[in-house]
Amino acid sequence: MIEVKNLTKYYGDKLAVNDISFTVNDGEILGFLGSNGAGKSTTMNMITGYISSTSGSILVNGIDVLDEPIKAKAQIGYLPELPPLYMDMTVKSYLNFMYDLKKCKLPRKTHLSSICDLCKITDVKNRVIKHLSKGYKQRVGLAQALIGNPPVLILDEPTVGLDPNQIIEIKNLIKNLGRNHTVILSSHILSEIQAVCDRIIIIDKGRVAADDTTFNLSKKISDDHRLVVRIEGSKDEVMYELRKIDGIKYVRAEIEREPGVFEYEMEAMDGTDLRREVNAVTQKNGWAILLMQSKELTLEDIFFKITMGEVFSEKLSKPSEKKNNGGNE
Amino acid sequence: MGAIFRREISSFFTSSIAYVFLAVFYALSGYFFYGTTIYNGITDMSGMFSNMFMVIVILIPILTMKSFSEEKKQKTEQGLLTAPVSLGGIVLGKYFATVVMYIMGISIVFVYGLILSCFGEVQWNSVFANYIALLLLGSAFIAAGILVSSLTENQVVSAVGSFIVIMLLYLIDAAASFINIDFISNILRSLSFYTRYYEFTCGLFNLSSVIFYISAAVIFNFLTIRIFEKRRWS
Numbered sequence: 001m002i003e004v005k006n007l008t009k010y011y012g013d014k015l016a017v018n019d020i021s022f023t024v025n026d027g028e029i030l031g032f033l034g035s036n037g038a039g040k041s042t043t044m045n046m047i048t049g050y051i052s053s054t055s056g057s058i059l060v061n062g063i064d065v066l067d068e069p070i071k072a073k074a075q076i077g078y079l080p081e082l083p084p085l086y087m088d089m090t091v092k093s094y095l096n097f098m099y100d101l102k103k104c105k106l107p108r109k110t111h112l113s114s115i116c117d118l119c120k121i122t123d124v125k126n127r128v129i130k131h132l133s134k135g136y137k138q139r140v141g142l143a144q145a146l147i148g149n150p151p152v153l154i155l156d157e158p159t160v161g162l163d164p165n166q167i168i169e170i171k172n173l174i175k176n177l178g179r180n181h182t183v184i185l186s187s188h189i190l191s192e193i194q195a196v197c198d199r200i201i202i203i204d205k206g207r208v209a210a211d212d213t214t215f216n217l218s219k220k221i222s223d224d225h226r227l228v229v230r231i232e233g234s235k236d237e238v239m240y241e242l243r244k245i246d247g248i249k250y251v252r253a254e255i256e257r258e259p260g261v262f263e264y265e266m267e268a269m270d271g272t273d274l275r276r277e278v279n280a281v282t283q284k285n286g287w288a289i290l291l292m293q294s295k296e297l298t299l300e301d302i303f304f305k306i307t308m309g310e311v312f313s314e315k316l317s318k319p320s321e322k323k324n325n326g327g328n329e
Numbered sequence: 330m331g332a333i334f335r336r337e338i339s340s341f342f343t344s345s346i347a348y349v350f351l352a353v354f355y356a357l358s359g360y361f362f363y364g365t366t367i368y369n370g371i372t373d374m375s376g377m378f379s380n381m382f383m384v385i386v387i388l389i390p391i392l393t394m395k396s397f398s399e400e401k402k403q404k405t406e407q408g409l410l411t412a413p414v415s416l417g418g419i420v421l422g423k424y425f426a427t428v429v430m431y432i433m434g435i436s437i438v439f440v441y442g443l444i445l446s447c448f449g450e451v452q453w454n455s456v457f458a459n460y461i462a463l464l465l466l467g468s469a470f471i472a473a474g475i476l477v478s479s480l481t482e483n484q485v486v487s488a489v490g491s492f493i494v495i496m497l498l499y500l501i502d503a504a505a506s507f508i509n510i511d512f513i514s515n516i517l518r519s520l521s522f523y524t525r526y527y528e529f530t531c532g533l534f535n536l537s538s539v540i541f542y543i544s545a546a547v548i549f550n551f552l553t554i555r556i557f558e559k560r561r562w563s
Binding site for chain 1: 331336406414
């Protein structure tokens with residue numbers, strides 16, 4: 001269990017983390033979502049005891065990171081943003097080094113080989129780390145974090161540099177680890193966090209912008225009805241007909257994707273589903289729909305929705321209550 | 330501490346710093362051994378030992394330059410500082426690895442002693458005392474070099490910085506002779522790294538000098554630990 005209370009960090013005059021509080025329960029996978037420079041890595045660095053906090057307290061399984069750093073660090077496996085790899089070592093000797101460094105008591109050979117299998121680095125075991133590709137380096141970094149089977153795992157952007165197949169593998173791996181570990185992972189990709197985490201904390205400009213279960217948050221975010229449609233037909237006529245649909249907020253014609261086919265972006269009033277109406281309009285006029293998809297929200301949209309939206313506004317003003325809401329669900 | 334010590338030793342050899350250091354050290358000490366002892370046809374090696382002072386002033390920065398600065402640059406210190414090891418363990422692991430590397434270099438004097446023993450009687454007591462002096466002096470300088478390397482992430486800055494610091498420690502005597510106030514110049518003289526070393530090469534084994542060098546090493550290592558400690562708190 002990780003308890004973070006009123007954590008604040010100044011870098012000189014710059015406020016990097018502003019009064020963050022949250023709790024991660026045992027066996028929970030928590031996702032940190034935020035744009036670059038939002039304070040995700042800083043928060044993680046403070047939890048792992050790499051840097052100090054300006055104020056606030058961090059308890060890892062009841063152990064204060066500042067008072068008893070060695071005991072607290074023994075609870076944590078950490079994969080920093082840049083994996084701490086010694087480039088001139090082989091994977092095997094590096095993992096052996098980390099095994100010794102962490103004073104691991106588990107049987108060396110079986111433990112290390114099971115970690116290598118888990119992270120799929122067995123085939124590069126004897127290679128020098130500087131010759132590995134970024135994806136392999138990332139996985140060696142993850143393997144290093146797993147040594148000693150620590151109860152808490154903190155993974156800073158674990159999927160960076162991996163190809164799509166590897167991302168799926170790592171996601172599954174983290175999901176499996178989440179069954180008997182407490183995991184915090186960060187990302188700036190929403191879908192990635194949605195797929196893995198039980199709970200999401202959105203960090204924006206050093207503050208907690210939202211803290212809720214993935215289910216609740218996804219529902220709130222996907223309430224948005226923004227559609228992207230490609231319709232074959234005269235642009236002006238299509239626009240005219242689409243605008244007549246009830247409950248539509250706006251229609252915007254984007255570029256011509258194929259000859260005679262334009263892409264339109266539209267947004268509906270809250271709680272309205274436009275898809276059937278759009279279909280009916282095009283059928284009536286004999287236009288063909290070549291593509292229809294709901295528009296993916298960018299991180300900025302999500303921040304905007306969450307920071308500006310009414311749903312979270314009261315939570316924002318009472319950060320202490322927000323934590324409880326998130327924890328009970 | 331053990332893990333860091335072992336990794337550090339092997340990294341000296343994989344990064345080839347060990348070979349450069351040992352080769353230069355053996356070459357220079359060999360030159361002075363020839364120039365002061367063999368050439369004069371004597372078995373007294375103190376001439377070589379007194380020349381070794383400048384050699385280690387130049388060579389120790391090479392040994393310590395990448396100690397912490399490389400870790401900082403490659404972000405590997407993040408792995409060390411988030412591992413369940415004490416800061417003292419990290420610093421001392423690196424320190425003793427460097428000292429062992431240094432011992433590999435200076436132990437060559439025993440080979441020179443053996444060579445001399447083929448031609449005449451060698452005063453092993455004095456060789457041993459000189460060796461201890463060289464070891465203690467180097468241990469203090471290494472601690473200073475590691476302190477400098479923990480302050481920067483650039484190896485060149487680290488090397489030049491430690492060279493300057495070690496030079497300043499060497500020049501304490503010169504400063505003392507320029508100051509006319511007896512009180513201050515006496516203090517400076519008693520802090521001299523060179524005079525104490527010179528005493529050893531003259532055949533004086535002074536216990537207070539032994540304690541002086543060891544305290545200097547302890548103080549520099551302590552300061553290095555404080556630098557990491559400070560980062561954790563501030």
